Amino acid sequence: MKPPPFDYVAPVSLPEALDILSQRGADAKVLAGGQSLIPVMNFRLASPHLLVDLNPISELSFIRLNGDALHIGAMTRQRAVERDPLVAEHAPLLHEAMPDIAHPQIRNRGTIGGSLVHADPAAELPAIMVALDAVFVIRSRQGERQVTASDFFQGLFTVDIQPDELLTEIIIPVKKANTGYAFLELARRHGDYAMMGVAATFEMKAGKCLSARLVYLNAGDKPVVASQASALLVGQSSTAELFAAAAEKAASDEMEPLGNLHATPEFQRHLARVLTVRALNIAASRADLKPSRSGAKKHG
Numbered sequence: 126m127k128p129p130p131f132d133y134v135a136p137v138s139l140p141e142a143l144d145i146l147s148q149r150g151a152d153a154k155v156l157a158g159g160q161s162l163i164p165v166m167n168f169r170l171a172s173p174h175l176l177v178d179l180n181p182i183s184e185l186s187f188i189r190l191n192g193d194a195l196h197i198g199a200m201t202r203q204r205a206v207e208r209d210p211l212v213a214e215h216a217p218l219l220h221e222a223m224p225d226i227a228h229p230q231i232r233n234r235g236t237i238g239g240s241l242v243h244a245d246p247a248a249e250l251p252a253i254m255v256a257l258d259a260v261f262v263i264r265s266r267q268g269e270r271q272v273t274a275s276d277f278f279q280g281l282f283t284v285d286i287q288p289d290e291l292l293t294e295i296i297i298p299v300k301k302a303n304t305g306y307a308f309l310e311l312a313r314r315h316g317d318y319a320m321m322g323v324a325a326t327f328e329m330k331a332g333k334c335l336s337a338r339l340v341y342l343n344a345g346d347k348p349v350v351a352s353q354a355s356a357l358l359v360g361q362s363s364t365a366e367l368f369a370a371a372a373e374k375a376a377s378d379e380m381e382p383l384g385n386l387h388a389t390p391e392f393q394r395h396l397a398r399v400l401t402v403r404a405l406n407i408a409a410s411r412a413d414l415k416p417s418r419s420g421a422k423k424h425g
Contacts, residue, residue, distance in 0.1 A: 199238025305411030
C-alpha cells in the first residue's frame with residue numbers, strides 16, 4: 126500500500142521548521158521516526174499535503190542532566206534512551222520500560238517525542254511520562270510553553286499541541302531517594318502492544334508510604350492515573366492486603382479498558398489487578414532498599 130501524494134521538506138534548524146509550520150501547519154504532518162505516521166499514511170488514515178521531516182535537526186536530539194532534572198530532546202532515538210547511563214541512574218523507571226517498546230529495529234528508528242505526540246493509549250511512553258510527572262516543552266514561532274504530561278494527553282490519539290507547534294524537549298525530575306519504581310506489562314508476544322500495563326512509583330519514609338503513583342496503559346483512551354488507589358497506600362505500611370485493596374480499587378473503579386482482539390475489558394481488569402500487586406511489591410521493595418520479593422531484574 127502506498128500513501129497519497131504529498132510534498133516534502135526537510136528543514137535543517139528548529140527556527141526553519143517552526144516557520145514552515147506557522148505557514149503550513151494546518152495541512153502538514155511532522156515526520157520524526159516515522160514508525161507510526163508512515164503506516165497510517167499507507168492505510169490512507171492520514172493524508173497530509175506536506176510532510177515536514179525533522180531528522181536533519183540535530184539540536185532536537187540530546188540527553189543531559191541539568192540540576193535536578195533530566196532533559197531529553199524530542200528527536201532522541203528510543204534506543205539511545207534505552208542505553209543511556211544518565212537515564213538508567215536518574216530515571217530508572219523509564220530505563221526499565223524501554224526494552225518493552227516494540228522491537229530493537231523499531232527503537233533504533235523511533236523517537237521519544239514521536240511516540241508521545243502519537244499518543245497511542247496502548248503505548249508505554251505516555252504512561253511512563255505521566256508516572257514520572259514529566260513536563261513537555263512545546264515551541265512555536267510565538268514562543269515556548271510547558272505542559273505537564275498529565276495535561277498533555279487528552280484522549281485517543283489526541284494531545285495538547287497545535288498545528289504550528291512542536292514538542293521539542295521532555296523534562297523528567299530525577300528519582301528521589303527512598304523511592305521505588307516498577308513497570309510491568311503483559312502482551313501475547315514480546316513486542317506486541319500490551320493487553321495491560323502499569324507504571325508504579327512508591328516513596329517510603331519511616332517504613333510507611335509517603336507517596337505513590339499508579340498509571341496504566343491500555344486501560345482507557347489515554348494514560349489512566351489511579352489516584353484513589355494510590356491514596357489508599359499513603360501513610361500505610363506495605364502489606365499484601367493493602368496492595369490487593371489498591372489493585373481492586375484501580376481495576377474496578379478507575380479505568381475503562383476498551384477491549385481488543387486479544388483481551389476483553391474484564392480480562393484487562395483482571396490483568397490490572399495482578400500486575401498492580403506485583404508492581405507494588407517490586408516498587409516498595411526497591412524503596413526500602415531490600416531485594417525485590419518478586420525476583421524481578423533491577424535496573425539502577
